Amino acid sequence: MSWTDERVEILKKMWGEGQSASQIAKELGGVTRNAVIGKVHRLGLSNRAGSGGGAGAAAPKAEPKTKPAAKAKPAVKAKPKAKSPATENPKADESADPAPATESARPAGPARRAIIPAGQPLPPQPSANEIDPAALAKVNEVEKGAKKLNLMELTERTCKWPIGDPATEEFWFCGLPVQQGKPYCEAHVGVAFQPMSSRRDRKR
DNA sequence: CCCTGATTCGC
DNA sequence: GCGAATCAGG
Numbered sequence: 001m002s003w004t005d006e007r008v009e010i011l012k013k014m015w016g017e018g019q020s021a022s023q024i025a026k027e028l029g030g031v032t033r034n035a036v037i038g039k040v041h042r043l044g045l046s047n048r049a050g051s052g053g054g055a056g057a058a059a060p061k062a063e064p065k066t067k068p069a070a071k072a073k074p075a076v077k078a079k080p081k082a083k084s085p086a087t088e089n090p091k092a093d094e095s096a097d098p099a100p101a102t103e104s105a106r107p108a109g110p111a112r113r114a115i116i117p118a119g120q121p122l123p124p125q126p127s128a129n130e131i132d133p134a135a136l137a138k139v140n141e142v143e144k145g146a147k148k149l150n151l152m153e154l155t156e157r158t159c160k161w162p163i164g165d166p167a168t169e170e171f172w173f174c175g176l177p178v179q180q181g182k183p184y185c186e187a188h189v190g191v192a193f194q195p196m197s198s199r200r201d202r203k204r
Numbered sequence: 205c206c207c208t209g210a211t212t213c214g215c
Numbered sequence: 216g217c218g219a220a221t222c223a224g225g
Contacts, residue, residue, distance in 0.1 A: 020208065035218050037209060155206060
């Protein structure tokens with residue numbers, strides 16, 4: 001792929017919006033994030049600060065630097081770095097999942113109390129309390145080994161299942177490796193997406 | 205570990 | 216000009 005006018009436009013736009021190089025690369029397709037970054041630099045819009053003037057406040061740059069030419073392993077390396085506190089991570093996406101229940105940060109046990117949504121309205125919840133016990137058990141188990149990530153630490157491949165009460169310090173996200181395509185790890189996918197047919201004939 | 209951008213340099 | 220490899224940091 002080459003940098004056509006169109007592609008450059010997209011690049012500029014997205015970079016301006018604070019999108020990460022990898023996201024831009026993904027969007028464009030056919031290029032790696034490195035290519036994107038390289039282009040960004042060549043276009044001279046590396047730092048997103050762009051504050052007034054900018055002037056010649058360029059980094060001093062007084063280090064010849066070593067290079068990995070052929071086969072060298074530079075031990076130390078000075079780094080000017082004129083990074084700006086640009087805004088980052090406007091990630092607040094995907095939330096169209098069946099509202100997860102907060103049900104682990106407690107003594108546990110066989111008790112499958114009424115799942116209390118921590119203050120959030122849970123629109124569609126057909127059979128929320130009809131979760132397969134086995135799946136629940138698995139969840140409880142996996143949550144013990146949760147990575148306890150905070151909002152900032154979530155990525156596209158970390159389970160975004162919330163654990164605990166958001167209003168408390170006792171709150172974090174699972175963080176385990178997600179299942180391909182899903183926002184949750186295997187265990188949580190299990191309770192998040194119910195086949196809605198799991199236990200049809202529940203005679204009582 | 206995952207990610208981010210920055211830089212260098214052979215092509 | 217391009218971008219992989221590498222570096223540096225979160």
